[in-house]
Amino acid sequence: MKAHFKNTIPSLALTLALTFAIAVLPGVVRAADHGAHGHGHTQTTASAEALQIYTATGIIKSIDQAANKVVIAHGPVPAIGWPGMTMGFVFEDASLLDGLQTGDQVRFDFRPEPGNVFIIVDIEARS
Ligand SMILES: [Cu+2]
Structure with missing residues (x-):
C-alpha cells in the first residue's frame, strides 16, 4: 500500500x-x-517568407496613385515560383514612382505580406 x-x-x-x-x-x-x-x-x-525580398522585371500597365497601387506585367520570378503574369502591387512610398509612367519597362524589388499583398520597396526604369 x-x-x-x-x-x-x-x-x-x-x-x-x-x-x-x-x-x-x-x-x-x-x-x-x-x-x-x-x-x-x-x-x-x-x-x-515574410522578410524575403524578390526582384522582378516587367512593364507598367497602370498606376493608381490614390490607391497606392501599380499593375505590372512581370516576367517569371523563379525565386517565389511565379510564372510571368499581370498583377497588382502596392507601394508604400509614392515617390518611388516619380518619373515612371504606364508603358515603362521596370526592374523592381518587392516583399510578400500576409493576405497575398505584395509591396514594392524599390522600382526603377530599365534601359
Ligand atoms: Cu505575379
Missing part, C-alpha cells in the same frame, strides 16, 4: 508536467516567432 502510493506520485507529477507543457507550448512558440520577426535572425519558415 505504502509502496504503491510512492509510485503514484512521480507518474502524477509527470502527467501534470506534460499537461502543463502542452498547454503552455503554443504560447512559447508564438512568442519565439514574434521575436524572430523583430530581430530578423533565427527565422521560422513563415517569418523567412
Whole structure:
C-alpha cells in the first residue's frame, strides 16, 4: 500500500508536467516567432517568407496613385515560383514612382505580406 502510493506520485507529477507543457507550448512558440520577426535572425519558415525580398522585371500597365497601387506585367520570378503574369502591387512610398509612367519597362524589388499583398520597396526604369 505504502509502496504503491510512492509510485503514484512521480507518474502524477509527470502527467501534470506534460499537461502543463502542452498547454503552455503554443504560447512559447508564438512568442519565439514574434521575436524572430523583430530581430530578423533565427527565422521560422513563415517569418523567412515574410522578410524575403524578390526582384522582378516587367512593364507598367497602370498606376493608381490614390490607391497606392501599380499593375505590372512581370516576367517569371523563379525565386517565389511565379510564372510571368499581370498583377497588382502596392507601394508604400509614392515617390518611388516619380518619373515612371504606364508603358515603362521596370526592374523592381518587392516583399510578400500576409493576405497575398505584395509591396514594392524599390522600382526603377530599365534601359
Ligand atoms: Cu505575379
